Amino acid sequence: MITINDLTFRMMGRTLFDKASVNIDDGVKAGLVGRNGTGKTTLFKMITGDLHPESGDIELRKNIKIGQVAQEAPGTDQSLLEVVLEADVERTSLMKEAETATDPNRIGLIHERLNDIDAHSAESRAGSILNGLGFDAEAQKRPCGSFSGGWRMRVALAAVLFAEPDLLLLDEPTNYLDLEGTVWLENYVAKYKHTVLLISHDRDLLNKACNMIVHLEHKNLTPYKGGYDTFERTRAERLMLQTKQAEKQDAKRKHMQAFVDRFKAKASKARQAQSRIKALEKMQVINVAIDESVAPLVFPSPKREIASPIINMENVGVGYDNGPLILKGLNLRIDADDRIALLGANGNGKSTFAKLIADRLEYAVGHVTRAEKLKIAIFAQHQIDDLIPENTCYEHVRALMPGEPEGKVRGRVARMGLSADKMDTKARELSGGERARLLLGLITFHAPHLLILDEPTNHLDIDSRRALVMAINDYRGAVILISHDRHLVESSAERLWLVDKGNVTPYDGDMEDYKKLILKGPEKAVSAKRERKLAEKAAKAAAKSDGKAKQPQAAAFNRNEAQKRIKQLDGIMKKANQAIGKLDTLLAEASSRQEFNRISDLAKKKAEFERRLNQVEEEWLKLSSKLEKA
DSSP states (O other), X not given: OEEEEEEEEEETTEEEEEEEEEEEOTTOEEEEEOOTTSSHHHHHHHHHTSSOOSEEEEEEOTTOOEEEOOXXXXXXXXXXXXXXXXXSHHHHHHHHHHHHOOOHHHHHHHHHHHHHTTGGGHHHHHHHHHHHTTOOHHHHHSBGGGSOHHHHXXXXXXXXXXXXXXXXXXXXXXXXXXXXXXXXXXXXXXXXXXXXXXXXXXXXXXXXXOSEEEEXXXXXXXXXXXXXXXXXXXXHHHHHHHHHHHHHHHHHHHHHHHHHHHHTTOGGGHHHHHHHHHHHHHOOOOOOOXXXXXXXXXXXXXXXXXXXXXXXXXXXXXXXXXXXXXXXXXXXXXXXXXXXXXXXXXXXXXHHHHHHHTTSSOOSEEEEEEOTTOOEEEEEGGGGGGSOTTSBHHHHHHTTSTTOOHHHHHHHHHHTTOOGGGTXXXXXXXXXXXXXXXXXHHHTTTOOSEEEEESTTTTOOHHHHHHHHHHHHHOOSEEEEEOSOHHHHHHHOSEEEEEETTEEEEOOSOHHHHHHHHHHOHHHHHHHHHHHHHHHHHHHHHHHHHHHHHSOHHHHHXXXXXXXXXXXXXXXXXXXXXXXXXXXXXXXXXXXTTOHHHHHHHHHHXXXXXXXXXXXXXXXXXXXXXXXXX
């Protein structure tokens, strides 16, 4: 499908590719990964012919149809469904011709071809794709121009998916999707019958949808079989092997050089010395790829702890400008050490809820109690635009540290993960990831008690996302997280709240349960939920009647107490297992970077959780045994 041979390309005096080669077979789902700025999008432009390599070539199969997402769907009066249907150029052309054709033979050929390309199911397929990306049947009939730019990007994505090109190029498609759309896309790409080349920093998408990873590093392309986790493990093993081979070769060189230095002047050993000199000259140096480190992120923890709950809501309702309430009946509390992720499709009110918590939106009804002297910081994508374009990173931080010496200010900028050469760079010249780091550093400058992160990963590469996970887990305040990155949610959040149908409620399940719920569809999900509730109700009724029939009142009371305690222990065991799973993930990440102090700390925490889990399991077994005998 795609063969790249000795590709070399320079842009603005910087070499992005230096004799890079890779082959991607037909039907492969390949994830293209690498640090921001290494040239991933540039490679896409060379594949489509928008840019041309300095040397080398890119070979594509003949008559290949390439599809990539347009910058944005047109803001016209056409409905979303019409815009998507028109993306299939052949079908649109044949349909128009069928309306005017008069030659019976041509009419027959047209309808035969329409049948071959399954044109009769086109509207159904287009509607299904739009629905998966968040547009219900009513929205699909609305004009495209009535939607915002972010939603029109989804329409553009739907259009290219509907066209079913032979080679599908996707460049960070999840940046304008919510979690629900991301899960749907992951499933769609995994089942796509043609070739896909995908640029993404979403490791779950790369794991589930891709069967090959192409790593762009040091101006070269290296292929790996499998998803992202397999790539990361294989690459770490390769780096370790290279290092060991280089060490062995270095030892051999030193031994041969020592012989040469010692005996080259002696006639009896001159021939052997010359032989070793030639061997040294022929010995190829093993180049060890340097694993580029990513600067850590640091969120200052609050200096003074405050008592829980830090926020308490009673029957709260909120909306905009005296309009209808978007969220109502909120009865929630947030504690000082909470890690809560908000689930729910875009448009359901997650950002509205975040603004309510941050006290940036006044509630209409109910009552909200906030802890005294509570400090809240909020990160939202649009705030990146609030950075002063002409001010440098140093100047942004200097404004928060008047009177402090320059060295101290620059030290604070460095803690944000911005290198010395970026400190005096204007905000408008920073990359998206660098601006995100600057903004995160600015909003957390005064060590807030509560940190609200609304889609913080859009401009961060995979390594920076890992740094974000560590920063959240090291931070000792409360965190509210909105993100389409499942790995971030699973690694950082301890509680899940679902924002749906005008309310916010705790979600009893994990991210895998939520993924299944999304893929089932709303009707099946509601049905499954109803069945579960009926089953729980029946079980409670059966237990109640069984207790009354077989035991006296005192024994029934003990049975109920035991059941309550077992339920409590179930919850404790579930949380402990989740915590152990997160610690395992963090240990794996830390070990790959040889962070020995952190590994020791994480291992101690894991051992403590396992000890507590054993105690709880023992109590659970004893109670369960007594309950069975009763």
